[in-house]
Amino acid sequence: MNSIDLAIALFLLGNLVVALVAAARGPTAADRMLMALLFGSTGTGILVLLAQAMGMPTLVDVALLLALLAAIGGVAFAKRAWQGDGHD
Amino acid sequence: MTGLILLPLAWASLAFVLGPGRGKWLAIGGLSAQAWLAFDLAAKVGAGGTALLHPVGGWGAPLGIDLAADGLSAVMLLLVQCIALPLAIHAGAYFKRGDAAGAYFWPLAGFLIAGLNALFLSADLFNLYVTLELVGLAAVGLVAAGGGAQQVAAALRYLFATLVGSGLYLLGVALIHGAYGTVSIAILTPLVTSDAPRLVWIAGGLMLAGLMVKTALFPFHTWLPSAHGNAPAPVSALLSALVVKASFYLILRLWLGPLAPLTSAIAWLPALLGALAILWGSWQAIRAERLKRLIAYSTVAQLGYLFLIFPLLPGTDALEAGIMQAFAHGLAKAAMFVAAGVIIEATGRESVMDLSGAAGHLPLTLFAFGLAGMTLMGLPPSAGFLAKWLLIEAALDRGHWGLVAVVLAGGLLAAVYVFRVLRQAFLLAPADAVVKSVPRRLEWVAFLLAAASVLLGLRGVDLVRLLGAGA
Amino acid sequence: MTANEWLPLAVLASSLLPGLIIFVLPEGWIGLRTTLNLVGAIAKLVLVGVLLAGVAAGTEYGVRLAVLPGLDLAFKADALGLLFITLSAVLWLFTTLYAIGYLEGAPHRSRFFGFFSLCVTATMGIAMAANLFTFFVFYELLTLSTFPLVVHRGTDKAMKGGTIYLAYTLAGGTALLTGIVWLHHLLGHTEFAHTGIAAALGPEQAIQLKTIFLLLIAGVGVKAALVPLHGWLPQAMVAPAPVSALLHAVAVVKAGAFGIVRIVYEIYGVEFAQALDLLTPLAILAAITIVWGSFRALFQDDLKKRLAYSTVSQVSYIALGVALFGPIGTIGGLVHLVHQGIMKITLFFCAGNYAETLGIHKVSEMDGAGRRMPLTTIAFTIAALGMIGVPATAGAVSKAWLSAGAAAAGMGWAVWVLWTSSLLNAAYFLPILWRVWFRPRLLAWPDEHIPARPWHETAWLLLLPPLITATFTLAFGLFADSPASPLAWAKLIAEREYRAQRSDAPASPPHE
Amino acid sequence: MSLAFDVLLALSLIWSGVRCLSVERLDRAIVLFIAFGLLMALAWARLAAPDIGLAEAAIGAGLTGALLLDAWGALKRRRP
């Protein structure tokens, strides 16, 4: 197990959590949408690091899938869910 | 044995491919074959006296999944096919062409029946979870199909109840798997002992609780009256007669099987709840305004009887009493819902107070209703009576007079709500009553089911003998 | 299956099958329905005749069918059962004839006759039951099949009566069921047997056995209308006249009384019952019922209600006879089972005729009816006199044997009870007779359906049955000693019931 | 190190679970639920169950999220 990679993954996870909190607390609905970006970048990063750290190359596939699909949440949000409802 | 699972899966999916409203003959044909298979299986199990085993994939437990058919499974399978076939014939006449509620009735019913059969045959806790979900979701779908707001609300209520139930069950399975590394009932049974780790106790409690939610045992019954009371008649019949029995069967399996060493401490809990269910359900049925709701509450009450047997297990007559009650109630309740469907279809009215004169217009249906009522009241010579008899004897055997009192009181309360309907029906019709004609087939199905529930009382000995096989 | 086995089943089927077919007949097929009814009734009579001959010769008829392991649906045709069967079969024929006439043109006749046949089937089952379980099965079936008949008119009043009827009988059934299961639990079976089966348990279970006895008697006592369980009977008077006849004479109350006989003689055994001190309380209960029923009858203006209270009283004669320890009382009770049926059915037929022809429902409306409807009134008079116990009627025979039985059993007070009852009987019947024959008609008939013509006071189908049963009333009184009389048969039964215990069954009539 | 990662992951799972059921506004709840799904995928990775991770990622990111957001939008739009 590669502990440097794991440490980085841990760091990224912390990062992700802080960013999630920030995005969830954010004032506008658009801030929530930023999460979709977070998943695509940070989630993928953590997964590839885990793949390396745990010696499980198959996790790269998961990362790939996540990178490919993370956009859907954002698109769905933009297209369907986000209306000007006076709260923004 | 596998035919009972594969056939309905096949005809259900083919019916879906055929399209909305189609598949009636496929279903009836398939069900006929299934009925034959069920009788054949019962004969084999009865003759062999032992459980039949089918290791799926040829692996055998614990690696693979086993199917097992003993007397209990055979009886339940018989119940399913014997009720589903007439109900299919009934539904064929009930749903008109282009009826939104009936558009996907056949595939849904097919998956429901497949799920039930699979459930009764499975000997693997996780596989049972999948079958439970299959049954639960199909049942929800049948309630929701093509319905209005009331039906959809009822379906949602039902959906969440069934999901919570299976969620609890799943967690129990997860814990059992964690503790023993296997989910095969046969392998687990000798492993679980009364000094099992606390995890296993929690698991047992969770599984039983989840299944009780699914069986609508008081006080988890709140979803049942709206679901069963709002669905189309053939659906209500399927649900009340069969679906709730499935989770009861599973409770019984667990109780008699792997969880047996753990259950003595809580044996009175289900009985207590069952007693409350009888009283509360009957009381609500007596008060209910709509006919179908009355019948649905009656189901709540009748399910209570099933749980009275737990303090008596394992003992003489107790299991027999429970299964006899399940069988009797299944037939009778199916008949009753079908009859109620005919009445509502013919008179266009739903409330009990509007039934006046129904006896004159629909004598056969009312007769069926009365016969079914006989079974529910536990009057001889119906199968319900035999169940009551067995239950009282089993209770006397253990000296539990309280249970006897509950059973007897339940019978009287049932009489109150059954005759509430009948006496209303015998009243003279108001002058302005308009009665549509309904297909005779609908009436005959109700009658046949009701008659079967009564006549079974004369051949209870066969059922008991089959039940004893391979147990 | 041998003839000995299927004959009892055939007796059941002879009314069950026509009943089931009648249910599905369209309303308008009157001819076929009537034919079926009559064919069934006559076939049953023939079968019963065969059985009578066989049983008299000592043949045993019986069949059983396993329902659960250790639980059989069992039938036997023994002397006691046949007494009841014969009564019911004969009266069924007359009642059917009467009902055909009575209901002419009324709605829902298929339903009516269907349940009517079921009701008789249930009665046959009760009579032929070979164990308490079977007895119970048909006992409850009787409840269910009579309910639609009671509420047949579909009015609110009918429904109220029907509901009360149900409440009583279902509660009674529950008590009976409890007793039966308990007994079954203790004994492992509930077969009827001469001299009883309960004695096998021994004295340590005496308390349980007494409780069970209480439950069983309460169960059958509801139908037998023992005070205080009689409340339903007057309420059920809302039913059409043939149904009243059925309830009072052919089926329901008789089934209750018959149940008492079976339970005392063939479950507990009369000696064991005596040993448990069960007979005296039963006798007292019967006595109270006799007096109370007669007393209440005095104050009823509604004719059918008066008759109903009369039934309450009269049926308990049977219970009293059973409770009198000794064969003479037994014979008195059993023979009254038949006599009361014959007499009471006559009275109800007549009451129905008055109502149907002239619209008379109340005693106070009956002034002068005798001259308008002489034949009916003659039949009514004979039956009423029989009820009072006037010599040369069937009633006199019953009362004589009962009194003698009471004396023989050392229960002298029971004789006084019988006398009191007879006086009260007279007190409520004689005014009626006086009114119909000797009071002039003051007002118009309340509702005259059938116009008066010479020798055609009412429809023949309504007239014939009461005339025939009235004739029987006289015949059974006059020819009580004939070997074909009910009395002779009652003696045969008593002989068999007591054979095991004592051989002094009386061959001669008792001293009066 | 791996314990720290696991603990942090577990805590954030619980946090997102709690928040997604308790926040006032529905859009936040749904987005937090999607985040919960992502964290679950990471947990599956940590549990050496990449198959489940794949499924969770595909379903959570691709389908359930879109379904929920679409449903939420529909409910909001139709509100009278």
Add this chain to the structure above:
Amino acid sequence: MMQLLERVLSFAGLWWLLAEGHRDGWLLGGVAVVAATWSSVKLWPPRAYRVRLTALPGFLAFFVVNSVRGGLQVAAMALRGRRALTPGLIDLALILPDGAPQILLTYTLGLMPGTVGVELADGRLRVHALDVRLPVAAEARALELRIAALFGVGA
């Protein structure tokens, strides 16, 4: 035809990458490539714009360098907080033709230093710039030229 071949090859390359060089999966790989090509033709019919492979490496290099620059710039601004920002919206008139070139421009601008696309319509692109004092328009124009070269269109 060439375009089709290019697509087939690129999907085959993708398969090869995914399969990590395993050779026993080419049967399914073939299916995948055919299906992918079919869907790509359905979704994006071959049109006039063609990527010139010769211009690709230069573009990629330009892109990578600039996206690193962009990342560094944003990181630096993040460290300084909102003091560092002078944000604003800027309307750019595009010289690139409609369709793929404009779209590629919008994509890449989002990763270039200081800009993110806000609205692409009628040959105009509105961008949001982190610091309006920087030469945003000039950089965008440079990118446009690169893209024009990539597609071989006049700019």
Add this chain to the structure above:
Amino acid sequence: MTSGLLFASTGALLFALGLAGVILIAHLLRRILAFNVMGSGAFLILVGLAQDNDIPDPVPQAMVLTGIVVAVAATALALALTRRLHALTGEVELPRDEA
């Protein structure tokens, strides 16, 4: 504590949380979320508990995959019914049951 047990404990918390949510929350969409949280909890326990020593066990993994599929089916179904209810009544909560 192995990561298996850690995640199993997390699963226990999530399950309890989701269960309480399903029972308490009236808003249907949120209830669906709660149900999913509950299911995830059960899945975590199933795999986590079987996975001490960090050696993967394929059987519970396969079970969880099956479970996830079922949960997706249930979620979609619940959403469909919720939308249907909303379209028919304008409500996003279950109406009170008739007496």
Add this chain to the structure above:
Amino acid sequence: MIDAIGTLLPIVGALFYAAGTLGLLRFPDVYSRLHALAKADNLGLGCVLLGLALQAEDLAVSLKLLLIWPLALAASSAVSYAIARRAAHLGVKPWRRDSP
């Protein structure tokens, strides 16, 4: 040398991620936060991927890792455009220095 870079790059990437998060926390409006995430995080991801690709023994594996980057870039680029556009349409005004 390559090993060293391979180990170093992910750390650099992590720093970019941190910067992105910092931006997310400190930037005043949704547009500028968008910049932070879209650029910094993606650069971070690129560094991590490149670092790991250099560490990997198998060429195919490292290429696969590198494949992720363009996918993530395309996705985040498109999504950030969508967010910005949607925000603009819904009238979210960009923050200005002079308007607090």
Add this chain to the structure above:
Amino acid sequence: MRRLLVGSGAAVFAVLLIGALLEPLPGGIDLRIAVASHMAASGVEHPVTAVLLNFRGYDTLLEIAVLLLAVIVILAGGLDPAVDRPRAANPILQSLARLATPPMIVVAVYLLWAGAFRPGGAFQAGAVLAAAAVLLHLTGLLPSWQRPALSLRWGMTAGFLIFLAVATGLLAQGALLRYPPAQAGLLILLVEAGLTVSLGLILAGLFLFLSRDPGDEE
């Protein structure tokens, strides 16, 4: 009150459960060994796939039925009339969908293929296909499904029917789903391929049948 009760109940339950989880457990049956020793006969090299499609393939069969059922229930519940609102397409998102779909298909097939020896499989592949459909639909490139046409019904059911047919056909081997080791790999691939397509359609259907309203953008 209710909240407090349920909440504290859940908390107590969680504490109890965690306490029980942390207790040492007696060693149970370890199926890892059994799985490993039968891998050779399973027809695939990835243990999870072996369990899913061979050892416990029956679970999977029923699971697919559940998924198919979900679509049927949604159809049975009645579809709302689709809202037809004109709206401008967003070219950037559309281009994303256009760009991403073909690679998604390749990835899906890759996952299907990989399932035989590494994580992946029909469900994941189907989910990716469905995700592609969802993306296309969200960006307006794929209209929502108005009614289940015959071909669509066939498509959604085909995978299940193939699975069912294979399961039934293998009864000839003595038991349901008893793959002969030699042909197991091919049969499993056949089943998985069918399932991928059908699952993709079904999962896409869950979205495309439900999503009747294109949103109110523009």
